[in-house]
Each structure stands twice: as structure tokens, then as C-alpha cells.
Amino acid sequence: AAGVIQSPRHLIKEKRETATLKCYPIPRHDTVYWYQQGPGQDPQFLISFYEKMQSDKGSIPDRFSAQQFSDYHSELNMSSLELGDSALYFCASSLGGGANNEQFFGPGTRLTVL
Amino acid sequence: QQQVKQSPQSLIVQKGGIPIINCAYENTAFDYFPWYQQFPGKGPALLIAIRPDVSEKKEGRFTISFNKSAKQFSLHIMDSQPGDSATYFCAASMADSWGKLQFGAGTQVVVTP
Numbered sequence: 001a002a003g004v005i006q007s008p009r010h011l012i013k014e015k016r017e018t019a020t021l022k023c024y025p026i027p028r029h030d031t032v033y034w035y036q037q038g039p040g041q042d043p044q045f046l047i048s049f050y051e052k053m054q055s056d057k058g059s060i061p062d063r064f065s066a067q068q069f070s071d072y073h074s075e076l077n078m079s080s081l082e083l084g085d086s087a088l089y090f091c092a093s094s095l096g097g098g099a100n101n102e103q104f105f106g107p108g109t110r111l112t113v114l
Numbered sequence: 115q116q117q118v119k120q121s122p123q124s125l126i127v128q129k130g131g132i133p134i135i136n137c138a139y140e141n142t143a144f145d146y147f148p149w150y151q152q153f154p155g156k157g158p159a160l161l162i163a164i165r166p167d168v169s170e171k172k173e174g175r176f177t178i179s180f181n182k183s184a185k186q187f188s189l190h191i192m193d194s195q196p197g198d199s200a201t202y203f204c205a206a207s208m209a210d211s212w213g214k215l216q217f218g219a220g221t222q223v224v225v226t227p
Contacts (some may be wrong), residue, residue, distance in 0.1 A: 033214070042203055042217035043203070043217050045215060045216070048214060056211060056213075056214045058214060104160075105150075105158045107157050108157050
């Protein structure tokens with residue numbers, strides 16, 4: 001079965017650079033969530049989109065922005081990168097926005113900021 | 115501040131043992147409680163989930179017990195196997211939160227042969 005696809009899988013950037021992470025949800029899924037997981041930490045919710053509109057926002061820095069496109073894929077744009085942004089970034093997708101809808105997680109993008 | 119408190123941080127059991135992971139919450143608006151399993155370098159995968167109107171749910175070797183009055187829920191892994199060695203996260207979400215999951219801190223479970 002098709003799963004959530006994230007690219008790139010690994011990314012190395014310098015401080016103050018920008019990064020773009022991409023997420024391709026499971027076909028027919030219309031909701032995308034972004035989570036950040038620091039080393040040894042639990043995933044922290046960043047932002048979500050339902051039908052291309054932002055549906056909820058968590059602890060996402062102002063330096064980050066995201067959007068969902070007409071084909072439902074999503075991109076997380078990160079600017080002025082800091083050392084503390086080094087983490088695993090997960091995208092999850094679900095069919096239908098709202099709670100109680102199973103979220104399927106992608107394999108993650110490991111971002112390292114040097 | 116962690117809205118879902120999870121314990122223990124780590125757990126070692128022998129094959130066949132029953133690891134038990136506990137979670138507690140304060141926000142009574144939470145109405146969906148999933149458990150996720152995560153292997154190193156992989157994304158979390160949903161194991162089993164429960165809603166507050168049910169006190170217990172079983173799926174295969176995994177059982178959730180839910181105590182609404184105590185605002186606690188737990189995961190039991192029956193007849194644990196070395197392949198169950200992973201990090202387990204409890205989580206919670208609210209009906210009006212568009213699915214935003216609040217995760218516990220995670221429990222690293224090691225099942226020895």
C-alpha cells in the first residue's frame with residue numbers, strides 16, 4: 001500500500017540558510033500534519049492543513065512557513081536556520097480533517113544544521 | 115509543558131513478559147487516545163487507539179486500559195517478543211483540534227530473548 005512520502009530523507013544545512021521539506025500524502029488523503037522530533041524527544045505538532053487551508057497551528061516558529069498545494073502535497077519552508085532546528089521532521093496524513101482520523105506518518109526528514 | 119505524562123521512561127522485560135506503559139492527562143477535552151510504536155529512524159506507526167466511552171480495547175497482543183475518572187490509560191503488550199523492542203508513545207487529541215496529537219514523552223521498551 002502507498003505510504004506517506006517525504007523528501008529529502010536527509011538534509012544538511014548551515015546556520016542562517018533555508019530549507020524546504022516536502023510531503024506527499026497517501027492518495028486521497030486530504031489532511032497533512034507536520035511534527036518536529038528532537039533527539040530523544042516526543043514529536044511536537046507544528047502545523048496542519050485540510051483541503052489546502054491551514055487547519056491548526058502549534059509551536060511553529062515564525063521563521064517557518066508551510067502550505068498545501070492543489071495536489072495535496074505540502075511543503076515546510078524553514079528560513080534563518082538555527083542549530084536548534086536540527087531534528088527529525090515528520091509529515092503525517094489522514095483522510096478527513098479532525099480528531100479520531102488515523103494519522104499515517106512518513107519516514108521523516110532528518111535535518112542537521114551545522 | 116507536557117499535556118500527556120508518560121511513564122516509565124524505559125522498560126526491560128524478558129520474552130513472554132508483559133510490559134506496561136502508563137499515561138495520564140489533565141485536559142478532559144481530550145477524546146481520542148492513540149498509541150504509536152516507533153523504531154529507530156522510522157516514523158511512528160499507529161498500534162491501537164481508544165475513546166473515553168470504552169474501558170478496554172484489545173488488538174492482537176496489545177491491550178489498552180482506560181480509566182476515565184482517573185484520567186489515566188495504559189498499554190499492555192502480552193507475550194512480548196524481541197521484535198516488540200521499540201519506543202512507544204501515548205498521545206491524545208481533542209475533537210475540535212483537527213487531529214493535532216499531543217504526545218507523551220515516550221517509553222523505550224527492550225524485550226530480551
